[in-house]
Amino acid sequence: xxxxxxxxxxxxxxxxxxxxxxxxxxxxxxxxxxxxxxxxxxxxxxxxxxxxxxxxxxxxxxxxxxxxxxxxxxxxxxxxxxxxxxxxxxxxxxxxxxxxxxxxxxxxxxxxxxxxxxxxxxxxxxxxxxxxxxxxxxxxxxxxxxxxxxxxxxxxxxxxxxxxxxxxxxxxxxxxxxxxxx
Amino acid sequence: xxxxxxxxxxxxxxxxxxxxxxxxxxxxxxxxxxxxxxxxxxxxxxxxxxxxxxxxxxxxxxxxxxxxxxxxxxxxxxxxxxxxxxxxxxxxxxxxxxxxxxxxxxxxxxxxxxxxxxxxxxxxxxxxxxxxxxxxxxxxxxxxxxxxxxxxxxxxxxxxxxxxxxxxxxxxxxxxxxxxxx
Amino acid sequence: xxxxxxxxxxxxxxxxxxxxxxxxxxxxxxxxxxxxxxxxxxxxxxxxxxxxxxxxxxxxxxxxxxxxxxxxxxxxxxxxxxxxxxxxxxxxxxxxxxxxxxxxxxxxxxxxxxxxxxxxxxxxxxxxxxxxxxxxxxxxxxxxxxxxxxxxxxxxxxxxxxxxxxxxxxxxxxxxxxxxxx
Amino acid sequence: xxxxxxxxxxxxxxxxxxxxxxxxxxxxxxxxxxxxxxxxxxxxxxxxxxxxxxxxxxxxxxxxxxxxxxxxxxxxxxxxxxxxxxxxxxxxxxxxxxxxxxxxxxxxxxxxxxxxxxxxxxxxxxxxxxxxxxxxxxxxxxxxxxxxxxxxxxxxxxxxxxxxxxxxxxxxxxxxxxxxxx
Numbered sequence: 001x002x003x004x005x006x007x008x009x010x011x012x013x014x015x016x017x018x019x020x021x022x023x024x025x026x027x028x029x030x031x032x033x034x035x036x037x038x039x040x041x042x043x044x045x046x047x048x049x050x051x052x053x054x055x056x057x058x059x060x061x062x063x064x065x066x067x068x069x070x071x072x073x074x075x076x077x078x079x080x081x082x083x084x085x086x087x088x089x090x091x092x093x094x095x096x097x098x099x100x101x102x103x104x105x106x107x108x109x110x111x112x113x114x115x116x117x118x119x120x121x122x123x124x125x126x127x128x129x130x131x132x133x134x135x136x137x138x139x140x141x142x143x144x145x146x147x148x149x150x151x152x153x154x155x156x157x158x159x160x161x162x163x164x165x166x167x168x169x170x171x172x173x174x175x176x177x178x179x180x181x182x
Numbered sequence: 183x184x185x186x187x188x189x190x191x192x193x194x195x196x197x198x199x200x201x202x203x204x205x206x207x208x209x210x211x212x213x214x215x216x217x218x219x220x221x222x223x224x225x226x227x228x229x230x231x232x233x234x235x236x237x238x239x240x241x242x243x244x245x246x247x248x249x250x251x252x253x254x255x256x257x258x259x260x261x262x263x264x265x266x267x268x269x270x271x272x273x274x275x276x277x278x279x280x281x282x283x284x285x286x287x288x289x290x291x292x293x294x295x296x297x298x299x300x301x302x303x304x305x306x307x308x309x310x311x312x313x314x315x316x317x318x319x320x321x322x323x324x325x326x327x328x329x330x331x332x333x334x335x336x337x338x339x340x341x342x343x344x345x346x347x348x349x350x351x352x353x354x355x356x357x358x359x360x361x362x363x364x
Numbered sequence: 365x366x367x368x369x370x371x372x373x374x375x376x377x378x379x380x381x382x383x384x385x386x387x388x389x390x391x392x393x394x395x396x397x398x399x400x401x402x403x404x405x406x407x408x409x410x411x412x413x414x415x416x417x418x419x420x421x422x423x424x425x426x427x428x429x430x431x432x433x434x435x436x437x438x439x440x441x442x443x444x445x446x447x448x449x450x451x452x453x454x455x456x457x458x459x460x461x462x463x464x465x466x467x468x469x470x471x472x473x474x475x476x477x478x479x480x481x482x483x484x485x486x487x488x489x490x491x492x493x494x495x496x497x498x499x500x501x502x503x504x505x506x507x508x509x510x511x512x513x514x515x516x517x518x519x520x521x522x523x524x525x526x527x528x529x530x531x532x533x534x535x536x537x538x539x540x541x542x543x544x545x546x
Numbered sequence: 547x548x549x550x551x552x553x554x555x556x557x558x559x560x561x562x563x564x565x566x567x568x569x570x571x572x573x574x575x576x577x578x579x580x581x582x583x584x585x586x587x588x589x590x591x592x593x594x595x596x597x598x599x600x601x602x603x604x605x606x607x608x609x610x611x612x613x614x615x616x617x618x619x620x621x622x623x624x625x626x627x628x629x630x631x632x633x634x635x636x637x638x639x640x641x642x643x644x645x646x647x648x649x650x651x652x653x654x655x656x657x658x659x660x661x662x663x664x665x666x667x668x669x670x671x672x673x674x675x676x677x678x679x680x681x682x683x684x685x686x687x688x689x690x691x692x693x694x695x696x697x698x699x700x701x702x703x704x705x706x707x708x709x710x711x712x713x714x715x716x717x718x719x720x721x722x723x724x725x726x727x728x
Contacts, residue, residue: 064264065296065686067248069255076245088491089538100676100684106652107296113477113487114247114289117505120491122538123477127452127484130646138646140611141481174453174486181545247504270673271720282494282502288470295659295669299687302673304720305659309634309666312464320464322429323663356635356668363727427622429660430612437615446610471660478611478653 004034005175008050011059012042012070016152018061018097021145024161025057025095028168035172042074051081055091055124055175057168058115062098062108075115088120091178093171095143095164097156109141124174126167133159134166143167186216187357190232193241194224194252198334200243200279203327206343207239207277210350217354224256233263237273237306237357239350240297244280244290257297270302273360275353277325277346279338291323306356308349315341316348325349368398369539372414375423376406376434380516382425382461385509385528389421389459392532399536406438415445419455419488419539421532422479426462426472439479452484455542457535459507459528461520473505488538490531497523498530507531550580551721554596557605558588558616562698564607564643567691570707571603571641574714581718588620597627601637601670601721603714604661608644608654621661634666637724639717641689641710643702655687670720672713679705680712689713 007029013019022039029037038049050056060071067075081087094112096105116123123141130138136159137144145160189211195201204221211219220231232238242253249257263269276294278287298305305323312320318341319326327342371393377383386403393401402413414420424435431439445451458476460469480487487505494502500523501508509524553575559565568585575583584595596602606617613621627633640658642651662669669687676684682705683690691706 063258064261065300066254066257066293069251069258072248072254073251075248076251079246082246091486104296104300104652104684104686106650107293110474111248111289111293113481114286114505117477117487117489118247118286120489120504122455122489123481123487125481125484125486129449138650140484140650141478177545178542179545181541181543267675273668286470286502286504288468292656295663296687299659299669299671302671302686304637304671305663305669307663307666307668320468322468322666323660359727360724361727363723363725428625428628429664430618430621430657433615433619433622436612436618439612440609440615443610468660468664471657475612475653475657478650482611482650 004036005054005172005179006036006052007055007057007172007175008038008040008053009057009059010040010042010045010050010074012061012068012074014061014068014070017147017156018059020152020156021095021097021160021164022059024164025168028165029172032169032172034176042070045074051086053090054179055171057171058092058094058112060096060108060112062096062105065104065107067108067111078119082119085120090121091124091175092116092121093124093142095145095167097145097147099147099149105139105144109139109144113141124171127170128163135163186218187236187361188218188234189237189239189354189357190220190222190235191239191241192222192224192227192256194243194250194256196243196250196252199329199338200241202334202338203277203279203342203346204241206346207350210347211354214351214354216358224252227256233268235272236361237353238269239353240274240276240294242278242290242294244278244287247286247289249290249293260301264301267302272303273306273357274298274303275306275324277327277349279327279329281329281331287321287326291321291326295323306353309352310345317345368400369418369543370400370416371419371421371536371539372402372404372417373421373423374404374406374409374414374438376425376432376438378425378432378434381511381520382423384516384520385459385461385524386423388525388528389532392529393536396533396536398540406434409438415450417454418543419535420451421535422456422458422476424460424472424476426460426469429468429471431472431475442483446483449484454485455488455539456480456485457488457506459509459531461509461511463511463513469503469508473503473508477505488535491534492527499527550582551600551725552582552598553601553603553718553721554584554586554599555603555605556586556588556591556620558607558614558620560607560614560616563693563702564605566698566702567641567643567706567710568605570710571714574711575718578715578718580722588616591620597632599636600725601717602633603717604638604640604658606642606654606658608642608651611650611653613654613657624665628665631666636667637670637721638662638667639670639688641691641713643691643693645693645695651685651690655685655690659687670717673716674709681709
């Protein structure tokens, strides 16, 4: 009998690029047996599903050196589950996308990990060394993808999409393990 | 002939506590001869004045481990001056208020310093040792005040207000010096 | 049959205060049935035990705004297990002590979480709200204690020691759960 | 009459790559008229020169997600000037080098900015947009260079060296302006 786990991805996407990454993470999650993976834009969150989830994955574009205001508005609204310890001991992970290879994307990942910590959630890092085209941007705390100034249909590219799918698989496996041990 | 400097404070305040701090910073700025100090809520920013300012002070409450979405929406909108290098080589400083003594207020100050760096602005730190009731919360990157769960008329308290006024004076003096050297 | 878990605490302590916290964390760990808790100063680390541990807790004083050089030398030496993914999917947690209530202790906790992420370890946050004397310094990412300028026999005080013991218990329970689910 | 400014670069380099960057920053500093630029490895610091400097530039390789222990030992030793406010109101800037394009280099730059803030020093950011081969790694808080797994004679490459030289020029000009305004 398999352990069934419910995992939600909550993301904001201003121009569609972060949505591409969110969808790939969700595909990776859903590819693992026994995992139900839900995907929510911050504009259309089902709080009952989040509260029932075993893990929540946060995704935000990096704008002006940090998580977008659209994502931050969602984060501020999580004061309600925080107040009731509703997300304590769930698992969490995070990803961000921006136009630059590096730099301030780390600030967004740090924020997402801070949010998770405040909620009492355990944080799942990327755990992929930067080599052979994987994790080409060299992040460890979470996934940092990069899109060019073009349509979300063509960017971010395949390497980043593969990282996103693999991260979903990793998050799903960790969540099943955490749930099985309860 | 005195050097005249224009300094703006831009803040978001959800419940009025951060506004108290913003007002005290502005008082400190305005107490220095030759300084014109302007105060803007993020809901009512005059971008022409910001663009003309010699220094800009950023203020945001810490909500859920980072700057409030209200402040972040303003920060995201600074992509326009960033694009044109309009704020490059201005001075910057920052403050935050929250209900807890410590912890994640640092994340907000880090974000404000990141925003300033992305704009190419030089960052003025608090430069007050935590002692004798001054800088009681022990921050260095900027000013971190703390309010109790009560009306902004009574909290944050006098020690934090004194820190805010003094920080305004320091920012004003640094700005005059920076402008005089141009 | 109980799950047996091995958990190590690795700490640096310049003046003995961080050692007090480390000991209390270890007491908390060891109070949980089925947990073997080992305590290592950075000067006397048994790498075989670390590599065999199910979880590793990092402890460093905050000196000049970050983890002490003594701890950082240990962290730099973890490049060897990192290279071989030896610590991947272990659990991790962290604590820091300093003379100030707040501020830059967060930078040390952020560094410890960064180190854990680079190693591919899942991060266990404190998960205690700042109230009723618990978590009096208001940290979430890990434990932040504060010592006065006095002997480690009298400072940090009982409240911080209780937080340290409780954090040990929490880490032990999470580790048993994570191991049981494998 | 030109303003004469004294600027020091203090760096740690484990394998020689960060030393290459430090030398290029110093070249940039020294190329500006009226600037005396001194270069110190952390193993051979002249504290009198640092204390007399108008600006200090910090350089550290990123090891295991943060500044190297070698640099941190120097930073810990700056408790002495900190105690006496000896570096208050000097200018500061920072750079880091690592083998990865991105990610945790930001943590090192954040630490260097934190150190500067604790000392009460104003922070000069890079202020170069990531484009046309400049600032190819996309950092803003300071300079983040990247070296391959090869000799310091060939890596980091020319683009990063140009960034380092230009950053030196920028730091020198800011320091002259700050000093002239005193």
